[in-house]
Amino acid sequence: MHPMNLALADIAAQLDGYDPQALPVDVAQKFISKLLPLPQQAERVGLRAALGRVLAADIISPLQVPAADNSAMDGYALRASDLAVEGETRLRLAGTSLAGSAPSATLAPGHCQRIMTGALMPPGLDTVVPQELTRVAGDSGEFIVISPGILRAGDNRRLAGEDLALGSVALAAGRILKPADLGLLASLGLAEVPVWRRLKVAIMSTGDELRGVGAPLPAGCVYDSNRYTMWAMLERLGLEVIDLGIVRDQPAALRDAFTRAAAEADAVISSGGVSVGEADHTKQVMAELGEVLFWKIAMRPGRPMAIGRINSGEHQALLFGLPGNPVAVMVTFYAFVREALLRMSGASPDPLPMLRASSSKALRKKAGRTEYQRGIVGRGQDGQWQVDITGNQGSGILSSMSQANGLVVLGHAQGDVAAGDWVDVLPFDGLI
Ligand SMILES: Nc1nc2c(c(=O)[nH]1)N[C@H]1C(S)=C(S)[C@@H](COP(=O)(O)OP(=O)(O)OC[C@H]3O[C@@H](n4cnc5c(N)ncnc54)[C@H](O)[C@@H]3O)O[C@H]1N2
Numbered sequence: 414m415h416p417m418n419l420a421l422a423d424i425a426a427q428l429d430g431y432d433p434q435a436l437p438v439d440v441a442q443k444f445i446s447k448l449l450p451l452p453q454q455a456e457r458v459g460l461r462a463a464l465g466r467v468l469a470a471d472i473i474s475p476l477q478v479p480a481a482d483n484s485a486m487d488g489y490a491l492r493a494s495d496l497a498v499e500g501e502t503r504l505r506l507a508g509t510s511l512a513g514s515a516p517s518a519t520l521a522p523g524h525c526q527r528i529m530t531g532a533l534m535p536p537g538l539d540t541v542v543p544q545e546l547t548r549v550a551g552d553s554g555e556f557i558v559i560s561p562g563i564l565r566a567g568d569n570r571r572l573a574g575e576d577l578a579l580g581s582v583a584l585a586a587g588r589i590l591k592p593a594d595l596g597l598l599a600s601l602g603l604a605e606v607p608v609w610r611r612l613k614v615a616i617m618s619t620g621d622e623l624r625g626v627g628a629p630l631p632a633g634c635v636y637d638s639n640r641y642t643m644w645a646m647l648e649r650l651g652l653e654v655i656d657l658g659i660v661r662d663q664p665a666a667l668r669d670a671f672t673r674a675a676a677e678a679d680a681v682i683s684s685g686g687v688s689v690g691e692a693d694h695t696k697q698v699m700a701e702l703g704e705v706l707f708w709k710i711a712m713r714p715g716r717p718m719a720i721g722r723i724n725s726g727e728h729q730a731l732l733f734g735l736p737g738n739p740v741a742v743m744v745t746f747y748a749f750v751r752e753a754l755l756r757m758s759g760a761s762p763d764p765l766p767m768l769r770a771s772s773s774k775a776l777r778k779k780a781g782r783t784e785y786q787r788g789i790v791g792r793g794q795d796g797q798w799q800v801d802i803t804g805n806q807g808s809g810i811l812s813s814m815s816q817a818n819g820l821v822v823l824g825h826a827q828g829d830v831a832a833g834d835w836v837d838v839l840p841f842d843g844l845i
Pocket residue numbers: 618619620622623635636637638639640684685686687688689690693715716717735736737738739741808809
C-alpha cells in the first residue's frame with residue numbers, strides 16, 4: 414500500500430520507541446518519512462529555469478564529452494614513440510591544430526604539430542608538450558627541441574568520453590540542480606530538462622496576539638515574525654509559498670484557512686496553538702479536518718508539534734503544526750520539515766553536513782532529549798573548529814538565532830558538556 418494511504422496509527426504501530434508523549438527525534442523523523450506522498454507531475458523547463466529544481470528523470474548522456482581526443486595545453490602534439498630515450502628530442506614542425514578546426518592529416522614519424530588547448534589531436538599523435546617546455550630551432554624555426562625526461566606518453570591529452578561516456582547516467586533523477594549541473598547539461602547540448610512540479614506549501618501564523626508588520630502594536634500583542642522566517646526557509650528550498658496570513662484563534666477562521674490550504678497546497682505549515690493553552694482552537698480544528706496526531710517531542714526547543722493530513726474534498730495536504738515560539742519554529746523546520754518537503758518534491762537530499770567543534774564553554778544538557786543550541790562556529794587559535802553559544806537560549810529569543818551561524822546538536826543520550834568537549838555543529842551556510 415502507498416504510504417500516503419497508511420493510517421497514522423498503522424505507521425505508529427510499525428515504529429519501535431513510538432511514544433507520542435515523549436517522542437525521540439529520530440523516531441519522529443522516521444514516522445514522517447513514512448507519511449510522504451511522492452510527486453506526480455513533471456514538466457519540462459529551460460536550463461536557467463531549472464536551477465534549484467528537482468530532476469524528474471535520469472539524464473542519459475546523448476554524446477560523449479569530450480567528443481574526441483583533444484589537447485589540454487597550448488604547445489605541440491607529438492608521438493611519444495618519437496621521444497628520444499636519452500638526450501634531447503628534435504621534431505620537425507608541420508602545421509597547426511586550432512580549437513574548432515577540422516582534424517588534420519596524419520603526420521609522418523619525427524614530426525609534431527602546433528596545437529592549442531581544446532584542439533583535436535592529429536591522428537596518431539598521443540602526447541602534448543606545453544610550449545614553455547620547448548625550444549624552437551632551425552634557420553626558420555622549423556624544429557622543436559624537447560629536453561629529456563619531461564614527458565610521458567599521453568601527457569596533456571584529454572580523452573574522448575573521459576568526462577561523460579555516451580549512454581551513461583549524467584545526472585540521476587532526484588537531483589536538486591545546482592550551477593555545475595546546468596553547465597553539465599549544457600555540455601550535453603540539452604536546452605530543456607524534465608523536473609518535478611514545484612511543491613506548493615501554505616503557511617499561516619495562528620494566535621490572537623499577533624499583528625502584522627506595519628500595523629500598530631496594542632499592549633499584550635506581538636508582531637508576527639514566524640511567517641517571515643517560514644517564508645524565507647521555504648524560499649531557500651525553492652518551493653512555492655502560499656501565504657495565508659495571520660489567522661485569528663476562532664474556529665471559523667481556522668477552518669477556512671486550513672481548508673483553503675488543503676485545497677491549494679501539497680503541505681501546510683502553521684505556527685502556534687499546538688501546546689496546551691486555554692484559548693487555542695487550533696488543535697480542535699486540525700483534528701476535525703483530518704487525521705492529526707499531537708506529539709510531545711523529546712527535544713528542545715520545539716516540544717509540541719502536530720503532524721498529519723488535512724482534507725478539503727478530494728484534496729489532501731500534509732500538515733506540520735509547528736510550535737509558536739519563534740526559535741522552535743525554525744528548529745522544528747530543520748529537524749523535520751525541510752527533508753520531508755524535499756522528498757515530497759521528488760528530491761533525494763544528502764544528509765546535512767555536520768562539523769565537529771570543541772565547545773568553548775561548558776553546556777548544561779539533560780540526557781533523554783535532543784537539544785539544539787545556537788552557536789557561532791569558527792576556527793580557534795589552534796586552527797580547529799570551535800563553537801561559542803550565542804547567549805540566551807530561550808525558545809522565544811530570536812536574536813540569539815540571528816547571531817548564530819550554526820546549531821550545536823546535542824544527541825538524545827548526551828549529558829552535560831565540559832568546556833573543550835567536541836560537539837556536533839550543523840552549519841547554517843547554504844541552509845538558512
Ligand atoms: N503548560 C505548558 N505550557 C507550555 C508547554 C507545555 O508543554 N506545557 N510547552 C511550551 C513550549 S515548549 C512551547 S514551544 C510553546 C508552544 O505553544 P504553542 O504552539 O501553543 O504556541 P503559542 O502559545 O501560540 O505561542 C507560543 C509563544 O510564541 C509566540 N508566537 C506565536 N506565534 C508567533 C508568531 N507568528 N510570531 C511571533 N511570535 C509568536 C507567542 O506569542 C507565545 O509567546 O508552549 C509552551 N507552553
